[in-house]
Structure formats: C-alpha cells, structure tokens
Amino acid sequence: MLELSASETIVFSLIVLADAAAAVLCALQLLKRPGRYGALLMPLVLAAVLLDAALLTLRGVSIQAVPLTGLFDSLVLLALVFGVLYLLLRLAVDQVWFGAVMVWVILGIVLMAALVAEPASTPHEVAGTPWAVAHASAMILAAASVLFAAANSALYLLGSYRLKHKGIMQVLGRMPSMETLGRMNGLGVRIGFVLLTLGVISGLGLASLVGPGVARWLADGKVVCIIGAWGLLGAALILDSLRLLKVKTRAYMTIAAFGLILLAIIGVTVAGVTQHEFSRALTVGDCEFCATGQRAPIGNLTT
Amino acid sequence: MSIVVLGLNHKSAPVNIRERLAFSTSDVTAALRRLKEMEHKAEFVLLSTCNRVELYYAGEQKSGQIAGRLVAFLSGFHNIEPEQFKPCLYFHEDEEAVRHLLMVSAGLDSMVVGEAQILGQVKESYKLACAAKSTGKILNRLFHSAFFTAKSVHTSTAVSNGRVSVAGVAVELALQLFADITRAKVVVIGAGDTGELVVRHLRKAGCTDVTVVNRSHERAADLAKRLWITVGRWEELSERIGQADIVISSVAAQEYLYTRESFEQAVQRRKTGSLLIIDVGVPRNFDPAINKIADVYLYSMDELKEVAEQNLKAREEDMAGGLEIVYAQAGEFMDWFHAKDIGPLIGRMQEEFQQIGRRELERFLVGPRQDASCRMQLEETVNRVVNKLLHCVIKNVDAVAKETGPTEAAKLVDAILQRAREISCEAKHDEDMHV
Numbered sequence: 102m103l104e105l106s107a108s109e110t111i112v113f114s115l116i117v118l119a120d121a122a123a124a125v126l127c128a129l130q131l132l133k134r135p136g137r138y139g140a141l142l143m144p145l146v147l148a149a150v151l152l153d154a155a156l157l158t159l160r161g162v163s164i165q166a167v168p169l170t171g172l173f174d175s176l177v178l179l180a181l182v183f184g185v186l187y188l189l190l191r192l193a194v195d196q197v198w199f200g201a202v203m204v205w206v207i208l209g210i211v212l213m214a215a216l217v218a219e220p221a222s223t224p225h226e227v228a229g230t231p232w233a234v235a236h237a238s239a240m241i242l243a244a245a246s247v248l249f250a251a252a253n254s255a256l257y258l259l260g261s262y263r264l265k266h267k268g269i270m271q272v273l274g275r276m277p278s279m280e281t282l283g284r285m286n287g288l289g290v291r292i293g294f295v296l297l298t299l300g301v302i303s304g305l306g307l308a309s310l311v312g313p314g315v316a317r318w319l320a321d322g323k324v325v326c327i328i329g330a331w332g333l334l335g336a337a338l339i340l341d342s343l344r345l346l347k348v349k350t351r352a353y354m355t356i357a358a359f360g361l362i363l364l365a366i367i368g369v370t371v372a373g374v375t376q377h378e379f380s381r382a383l384t385v386g387d388c389e390f391c392a393t394g395q396r397a398p399i400g401n402l403t404t
Numbered sequence: 405m406s407i408v409v410l411g412l413n414h415k416s417a418p419v420n421i422r423e424r425l426a427f428s429t430s431d432v433t434a435a436l437r438r439l440k441e442m443e444h445k446a447e448f449v450l451l452s453t454c455n456r457v458e459l460y461y462a463g464e465q466k467s468g469q470i471a472g473r474l475v476a477f478l479s480g481f482h483n484i485e486p487e488q489f490k491p492c493l494y495f496h497e498d499e500e501a502v503r504h505l506l507m508v509s510a511g512l513d514s515m516v517v518g519e520a521q522i523l524g525q526v527k528e529s530y531k532l533a534c535a536a537k538s539t540g541k542i543l544n545r546l547f548h549s550a551f552f553t554a555k556s557v558h559t560s561t562a563v564s565n566g567r568v569s570v571a572g573v574a575v576e577l578a579l580q581l582f583a584d585i586t587r588a589k590v591v592v593i594g595a596g597d598t599g600e601l602v603v604r605h606l607r608k609a610g611c612t613d614v615t616v617v618n619r620s621h622e623r624a625a626d627l628a629k630r631l632w633i634t635v636g637r638w639e640e641l642s643e644r645i646g647q648a649d650i651v652i653s654s655v656a657a658q659e660y661l662y663t664r665e666s667f668e669q670a671v672q673r674r675k676t677g678s679l680l681i682i683d684v685g686v687p688r689n690f691d692p693a694i695n696k697i698a699d700v701y702l703y704s705m706d707e708l709k710e711v712a713e714q715n716l717k718a719r720e721e722d723m724a725g726g727l728e729i730v731y732a733q734a735g736e737f738m739d740w741f742h743a744k745d746i747g748p749l750i751g752r753m754q755e756e757f758q759q760i761g762r763r764e765l766e767r768f769l770v771g772p773r774q775d776a777s778c779r780m781q782l783e784e785t786v787n788r789v790v791n792k793l794l795h796c797v798i799k800n801v802d803a804v805a806k807e808t809g810p811t812e813a814a815k816l817v818d819a820i821l822q823r824a825r826e827i828s829c830e831a832k833h834d835e836d837m838h839v
Contacts, residue, residue, distance in 0.1 A: 280583035
C-alpha cells in the first residue's frame, strides 16, 4: 500500500475503512439485534463501491489507459463487482447472515488487494487486443460469480450445520432458506463455469495467436489453477444435471473451486510461479506472450 | 380537555366477564353512535377483541365524571349490572391512557408479548370509529401515533421476533428450509391434536399438497375432511415419505415408527432436496439417529418447545426496549396535546390584555377628558403598549416551551391568563364601585 501515490493511498484507505466498518456492523448485527445496524450497511457498501470506482479512475487517468493490468487493479475491480452484486441482492435478500458473508468477502478481497498494492503500470501492447480484453473481462466476471457461489455455499453449509445441531435460533430469519441458498449457489456455479470457459478459450486464443504457444500457456501455475477450478465446476454441473450430487457436496466443490481461483489470483502471483502479466512491469521479452520467461530486474523496465 | 381509557383485559377480567362485555362489529358502530349522542363534542374509539374491551375518550369532561358515564354506558348496552364487572375495570387518564394505547398497539400488553394481531385489531377499531365519525383531531392523532409506535417497536426491538408456539416454530423451520412452502409435499402421520395444529399452521402458511395417513382410515378421513387435505393409505406410508418434503408425525406408539435403517430404506430412492420431519409424537415416532442422514432434519416436540420458550424469553427480555419507545412517543404526543392549546390560550390572553387596556383608557377618559381630541392617538398608544408587553410575554412563553416543553409553557400561559382575568375583574369591580 505504501507504494501507491498519495491520492491513491487516501482513497484506498477510505475503501478499507468503509468495508471494515461494514464488516463490524455485520458482526454486531449477528451478535446483537438483527435490523438495528442494517440501515447503515447500504450507505457504507455504496460508499466503498464508489471509492473503488474512483480509485480505478485515478489509476486509469495516471496511465492514460484502462488500468486493469495488475493484480491490485483486478482485486479492486472484483471488490467493486461484488459490492454492486451485494447492493442489488440486498433488495431481494434482506437477511443478516447473507449480508454479513457478502460484506466479509468484500473486506477479504480489499485486504488481499492491500497486500499486493503497487503503482499503476501501462498495459502491454498485447493487453489491447480483443483476445486479451475478452479474456480479462471473462475472468474477472467469472471470479465474481464463483465468489458469489462460494459465499452461498459457505452460508448453506453453516445453515445446514446449525439446523442439524438444533441451533435454530442462530438461523431462523437470519439467512435465506436453504433451498434459496442452494439455488443461488447453483446459479453462481453455472454462470461462473460459462465465464471461465470463455476465459479459458480466449486465453488459449491469446496464447496461440500472440503468446508463447498453447503448451507453455497451459503449464503456467495460474492457468493450471484456473483449469482445475473450471474442471471442478464442470464436474459439479454434470453430476448435478444427472441428479447425482447433493447440494452439500456441490457446496464443498464450489468452495474448493474458489480456493483454486484464489490461489491463481493471489498465491501463484505472490509465489512468483507465473508469467501471466499484462503490465509493462516486465520487459516485453519477459511476458508470457514472449519468449524468454525471465523477470526483468527492477529499475531496468523497458517500455 | 382530557384523554381517558376505560376497559378490561385478560389480566383484569375472567373470560366470562370479557365475553359478556364484548362488542361485535355491528355492536361497535351502534355503541359509538350512542356514545356520540351522549356527548356530541367528544371523541370515542371502541376496541373489542377476545382479550380486551376498551373505550377511548377525548373530551371536555373531567375524568371522574366521564368514568361513571362510561361504566353506565357499558352496563346499559350489555344489560349487565355494573357491580359485576366494575372490579375488573381499569381506568387511565391523559399520559397514562396514551401510554396504555401505545403499549396495546405494540403488543406489549398482550397475552403473548409482541404478537402483531392486536395492531390489526386496533386499526380495525379505529377504522370503525372513523366510519362512525366518532373520532376527531385528538384521537386521530393518538391512534396514528399508536400505529407508528407499534411499527417502531416491531422493527427496532426483538419483541415480535420468532414464533412462540410449537406449531409456529415448525412452520418457521419449514420456511427456513424451503424457498416456496406452497409447493412442499406434506405427509401427516396420525390424526393427533398437536399434529393437526401443525397442519393448520402449515395450511395457513400456504401448503396445499397435504396428505394424512393413519392406521385408522376413518379418523384420517375425518381429519382430511376438516382440514381440506387428502387421505393416504397406511401401506403407502414409506413411499409417500420418500417423496415428501415435510413429514409431521403424531402417532401414539410405544416403539419407533421408523428406525434409522427402516427410514434409510424408505428414502433410498430420494435423490436431492431436504426433508423436514416434525415428530410431535410422545413417545417419539422417529429414531433420533435419523437426523444424521444427509439432508434430513428431524425435530422432536421438546426441541421445538425449547425454541418457542427461548423466543418468548427473548421477547420478554426486549420489552424494556419497547417500553422505552412507548414512553418517548407518549411524551411526544403529550407535548403536542398540551401545545395544541397554547395558540388559543395566547389569543385569549391577547384579548384579556386589550380588555384591560381599554378599561384603563375608559377610566382615564372621564369628565373633562371625555371629549379629548387626542382620543384616537391615546387608544393607539395604549394598544401599542399592550402589544409590546404581550410580545414580551409571548417571547418568554416561547423560551419556556423550548426549555421545559410545551406542557410547562401552556401552564404558564394559563396562569397569566387567569391573572389577567382577575385584574380585569378587579378593574370592573372598581369601576362599578366608582359608579
């Protein structure tokens, strides 16, 4: 976070504050009285969404391009998409547990973004191609869908556990019905799978047309994780259509798929076992779409 | 001006008295008309439910007078001696009466704390009173304040949270499991009373596909006829359970109707979807180990009862929060109630002051001064002085209203008005003596 410019640091700090305040309110709602703090939640999440948009705009202006080249920007966008999703769903599902999980997930994304915060960098030429645009859009929306499905899975498993163990008081009126949670999980899985398929296809196209070739692209750590998640979701959908899968098992599979996506977004990048970058933080030759696969030393960045 | 309530409820009167004093809808209208005939300018609302009969009055009569008249009215209308019900009556006036209505509307005075049905009944009574044109400025405002208070209490406290009956909790559980309860397939095993009560609640919640299965087909058919549900054969029970979403069991049997093994066999064809089993049989009809089967949620009578008791306890614990809202709203209403009289009081005070001014002027303009050419200027001067002094007084009344509330301000204006009247009377008396 210290690497961000002063204005970006201020806006990002406000985002963290708004999301943290919302998360605390959710916890208070669960511990004390449902409904008492509810009125403050919507404005806080709305403020965070607007600040997310402002931050991305600031970064876009600073590089004079769409700022979706780095992990930090992708996470901020993911928080924004999830925030909008929360605001839309809040109109239909006004349950404290549901809101709480959504808000905590948003805070989690924002805190992850804080870990990988870096200054905006100009996009690589490749990032402007239709393949890359399609790939990035599909992957970000897919991540949001799977995140949504995973949040519903977590709620489903929590509700199921509580109801099985007679903890009715912690569930009744605090979360949507188990059937609704199952349906929302299914919807998230279906949309996530379709978008991931689009993302993988566009990624393959990108790799074969302007990149290092399909084989090398498929061997990248990040891509392996994404393909794993895609496979899990696909298997869940097939088994589900054959009525061979219980909602509980699908919930576990969704969470596992989300874990893989998280690993692809954060883990693999932080561990440095990927060359899946669209920014100019690497030399042209270093990026996965080019030949060498070596990271450039800091201070020797070429444009 | 006073607001009073006279009535009786489940706490103060036994059911035989309550039912004798109860009013049907048509009785309410007739009673309100008779009350209006009794006192044209007064306002009345009559609330009559199975647990209470209350008469709300707002008018000029003092509380002592009106209480007797209302008792006589109840006695006359129902043809029952006052001595028979008088000890069961309660009587509240002004702020107490306001608080009482607010508490009643919010369900804080109900047999089951926080129940929302009473609010509908209060609204209905108010509607009837409006239709009978027996309400006015005061009761209109009071009842709207009561509706607002009830809404605040229900939304900002837990007094109306959770069901407080076994059947209610069972329905809530079903709603927590199924997105659309109207589509749920319900199988009722046995024709016991508690089972019937749960079915009634489920039917009320919208369940339409309900089948009753009993060893005695006649009893099942009888229940089905009463509840408008279908009857199944005892031999089909396992098959029906395999397809059901909700099972309610209230069979009187010494052994389990289903052990885990026999139940697993019954549901082996079942692929997806949750199954809720409400076992209200004593002893239990389902082996508790069945709860361990995936997607099966088994609840016994005791478990549901425990939830109902917890809900009731939570409601009672949150009563203080509800009372806080009631007291605040009652205070606000009383401020308005007292403030509404300040305007006319100030008008009267102005008249009294001008009267004093005119009298003093008349006393001055006697004898040789009677034809004074400057009479008009003198009158204007006196008026200006009176208005300036009055302005000072009004400013002070304003300050008192801001500092201590409209009630105190109204008292101050009333005291000044009394004093002005006394001065006016003294002046008149002096004048008469002089003449």
